[in-house]
Amino acid sequence: MKRKVALVTGGYTGEAEVSFKSSAFVHSQLDTERYEVYPITISVDSWFHVNDAGIKSLVNKEDFSLVINGHLLTFDIAFIILHGSPGEDGRLQGYFDMIGLPYTSCSALTSALTMNKGYTKAILADIPELFVAKSVLLFETDRETAAQQVQEQLKLPYFVKPNAGGSSIGMTKVKESSELTLALEKAFNAENTGQQVLIEEFVTGREFSQGIFRNSAGELVVLPATEVKTTREFFDFEAKYIPGLTEEITPADLSEEQQARAARILQAIYVRLNCRGMVRVDFFLQQETDHFYFIEINTIPGQTPQSFIPQQVRAFGMKEGDFYAELIEAALKSNN
The missing domain is CATH 3.30.1490.20 (ATP-grasp fold, A domain)
Structure with missing residues (x-):
């Protein structure tokens, strides 16, 4: 029987536009033989699903269910692709915990904590081989x-x-x-x-972004890093989303020792913060010292075709649809 997946997107911030693009790509990659996927938009005004015929169905917030053509629809899992609040700050995760619906992202506590860059840095400050800027x-x-x-x-x-x-x-x-x-x-x-x-x-050096996830076998998998080179002053919103302003090199040109060191650091971060599913860590490699400096962690990274994680999944030799299926199956197993 197919798993019923609520693909949760939208949000309360200016990042909603990116969330819609990310969720559309995830939807296009998921195997329809294995999953029935229902995009769910979360907005300040309402939570709803719109079917292929354009008919809008409101979500029952008591149990996150829908009524479609007179039939009650409940979900096996929520796939959260909602950048910013309330999908990335732990609010939705807390709600899903309360109603007992599994989800693909980090827990409510981890999500809330990692949205606070200062608190996150304080917790990670003593990880071996990792440095944090003053x-x-x-x-x-x-x-x-x-x-x-x-x-x-x-x-x-x-x-x-x-x-x-x-x-x-x-x-x-x-x-x-x-x-x-x-x-x-x-x-x-x-x-x-x-x-x-x-x-x-400011830390002077090369900038990188790198994904890590836990697969359905329970293993931590570190994806190839992406180096970011931008013509902007730094990797700002425009550099991230306007084509031509940034060069992204995946896999990044790192020595074997640097790759191994980065992998150790990412695994330590993932475990220290009690992460789930996929996360992405941004960091600098300081030129003078060859030290890795932590920038931030993203617990719901972008999933547009040009986003870092899809690039890294492809460089890893994996299809995006198989990667997203791994996240779903891992979340379902961890809930059992």
């Missing part, structure tokens, strides 16, 4: 003294970014002190990011 975490109550705190504790240049944002929204690279106040306001005011701001000293 940083300052500011809260809404720090607004009036924010610039002074940063200038007293950090050296230029630095990155200013919302502590709980995604897709580099609200992020600025500050090279001169005169740019700081505007950058802080931009980060504090970013929509649905918790009004916390993380400022980090």
Whole structure:
């Protein structure tokens, strides 16, 4: 019998547009012989499914069920492809835990924690071979003294970014002190990011992004890394989603020792944060020291055809549909 999969997408933030593109690609790759897939849109106003005929059915939030053509439809699993809130910050995961529906992503606790970049860095700080840039975490109550705190504790240049944002929204690279106040306001005011701001000293080096997942056999699988080279000041929202601004090299040109070291670090991060399913870790390789510096972890990484994870899955020699099936089957097994 086919598994009934709720492909959950949309969301409450500006990342919803990317979520729809990601979920459409996942939907196109899933094996229809094994899975019945129902896209479910989560928006501030409503949760709903639209069938091929354009008929809209509202989700019953009591049990995440649908009524289609008079028949009650319940799901075996939720495949969460929803970037930002409420899919990436643990809110949906907590809801699914409460109603007993398995899902493909990290737990509610891990998801909520990893949306907070500052807290995540604190937990990962002592992992062997991993380095973290010096940083300052500011809260809404720090607004009036924010610039002074940063200038007293950090050296230029630095990155200013919302502590709980995604897709580099609200992020600025500050090279001169005169740019700081505007950058802080931009980060504090970013929509649905918790009004916390993380400022980090800039690390000079090559930038990489690399996926890791737990397969249906329970094994941790590290995917090939992608090196990011952008014509922008840094890998911002435009660089991520406007073609031609960024060169992405998969697999990245890393030595065998660097590849092995990166794999050890990724596995340690995955275990330390109690991750599930697929995650993606972004990091710098500092030029002077050859040290890997942690940037952030993404627990629901983009899945458009040009996104990092699909690139890495293909470089690994795996079909995207088989990869997504592994995530589904692993989630179902872990729930038993």
